[in-house]
Amino acid sequence: MRKSNNPMILAIETSCDETAAAVTRGTEILSSVKFTQQVHAQWGGVVPALAKRDHEVRIEGIVEAALRQAQCGSADIAAVAVTAGPGLAIALEVGIAHAKAWAEKLNKPLIAVNHIEGHILSALIKTSPPPPLLNSGEGRNFVKFPALGLVISGGHTQLILVEEIGKYKILVESLDDNIGEALDKGARMLGLPYPGGPLLEKAAAVGDPKKYKLPLPMAGKEGKAFSYSGLKTAFLRLTKEVGVTDENKSDLAACYQEMVFRHLIRTVRMNVQSTMYNVQDLLVGGGVIANKTLRIKLDELGKELGLTIHYPENMMLCTDNAAMIGVAAGYKYQRGEFTPIDQVDRRPRWRVGGDDLKVDR
Ligand code: KG4
Numbered sequence: 412m413r414k415s416n417n418p419m420i421l422a423i424e425t426s427c428d429e430t431a432a433a434v435t436r437g438t439e440i441l442s443s444v445k446f447t448q449q450v451h452a453q454w455g456g457v458v459p460a461l462a463k464r465d466h467e468v469r470i471e472g473i474v475e476a477a478l479r480q481a482q483c484g485s486a487d488i489a490a491v492a493v494t495a496g497p498g499l500a501i502a503l504e505v506g507i508a509h510a511k512a513w514a515e516k517l518n519k520p521l522i523a524v525n526h527i528e529g530h531i532l533s534a535l536i537k538t539s540p541p542p543p544l545l546n547s548g549e550g551r552n553f554v555k556f557p558a559l560g561l562v563i564s565g566g567h568t569q570l571i572l573v574e575e576i577g578k579y580k581i582l583v584e585s586l587d588d589n590i591g592e593a594l595d596k597g598a599r600m601l602g603l604p605y606p607g608g609p610l611l612e613k614a615a616a617v618g619d620p621k622k623y624k625l626p627l628p629m630a631g632k633e634g635k636a637f638s639y640s641g642l643k644t645a646f647l648r649l650t651k652e653v654g655v656t657d658e659n660k661s662d663l664a665a666c667y668q669e670m671v672f673r674h675l676i677r678t679v680r681m682n683v684q685s686t687m688y689n690v691q692d693l694l695v696g697g698g699v700i701a702n703k704t705l706r707i708k709l710d711e712l713g714k715e716l717g718l719t720i721h722y723p724e725n726m727m728l729c730t731d732n733a734a735m736i737g738v739a740a741g742y743k744y745q746r747g748e749f750t751p752i753d754q755v756d757r758r759p760r761w762r763v764g765g766d767d768l769k770v771d772r
């Protein structure tokens with residue numbers, strides 16, 4: 412049995428359309444296996460019932476593959492971690508049921524992890540050896556807290572104050588569409604298949620971002636929230652006006668992507684400047700940070716503000732994965748934050764650092 416202060420975690424993630432399992436130790440990945448569901452492409456977005464069914468079909472094989480690839484015996488596992496939210500309720504359920512079964516089988520504690528915390532900490536994950544020990548405070552060696560976290564994906568657009576690992580406060584979030592969703596919908600208007608973010612990036616790379624005029628969101632209320640639905644509607648109007656052709660597609664893509672990112676960068680800048688903390692580090696996570704144009708813009712912002720930007724080391728760690736859930740759980744393990752098995756439940760609207768969002772119906 413390994414030392415408990417450097418615990419080996421079996422982590423499971425099924426909050427959306429990725430079925431994933433990983434074995435982690437501290438910020439080191441021992442194995443990480445994931446399957447990105449293909450069934451949603453024809454529907455132009457994630458269909459919860461299809462996601463649930465696909466998770467059910469694959470989850471067991473993926474967990475077993477993660478354990479096999481980590482080359483560890485089940486006795487080495489100190490705890491089982493699972494994403495409890497936020498996410499699609501019926502998709503979360505699948506991972507939770509399997510995590511409970513594994514925790515019972517291995518007779519180990521269960522750790523419920525917030526998916527957003529996973530994305531924030533994904534920038535701390537080390538994919539190359541030697542792995543630092545979890546309790547050496549390695550994150551703190553190069554990230555000064557309080558720091559900021561920026562989670563940008565299909566389901567989230569949040570700027571978060573990270574007082575320390577495990578202590579979060581959402582500063583800014585989206586009033587309507589999320590950034591990845593906005594990119595995917597814009598891509599769709601150009602005839603690109605779902606998820607269109609990466610394809611929009613490719614088209615934009617050879618386009619002129621100044622060719623067409625589009626409005627910058629939140630005019631007059633900059634910095635207070637993200638908002639993408641107005642820009643999306645303006646883009647739809649523009650595509651109808653000019654018509655989408657092979658000749659103008661890349662210019663349209665470039666103009667739209669430019670405004671999506673300009674709004675993001677401006678909002679981050681204003682909040683860094685206005686925070687009462689002397690924030691020097693920004694941890695970025697989520698699928699959209701795979702975008703190279705955005706990384707260049709964020710690097711420029713970092714230089715301008717004296718801010719160190721921390722990115723996930725590879726694409727696999729940007730999009731949904733279980734390794735980030737295992738790493739977040741490693742810190743929770745150290746703080747003794749376990750949840751009794753019968754109390755772990757899906758929390759589709761779990762806000763990082765707080766309670767579940769209640770919606771009046
Ligand atoms: O984090 P993620 O895998 O899932 C969610 O939690 O949503 O993020 C998926 C999102 C999609 O909207 C996808 O289009 C976007 O990330 N994405 C990108 C790129 N790669 C993935 N957006 C822009 N450029 C990319 N290269």
Ligand code: ZN
Nearest residue numbers: 530564730731
């Ligand atoms: Zn995600």
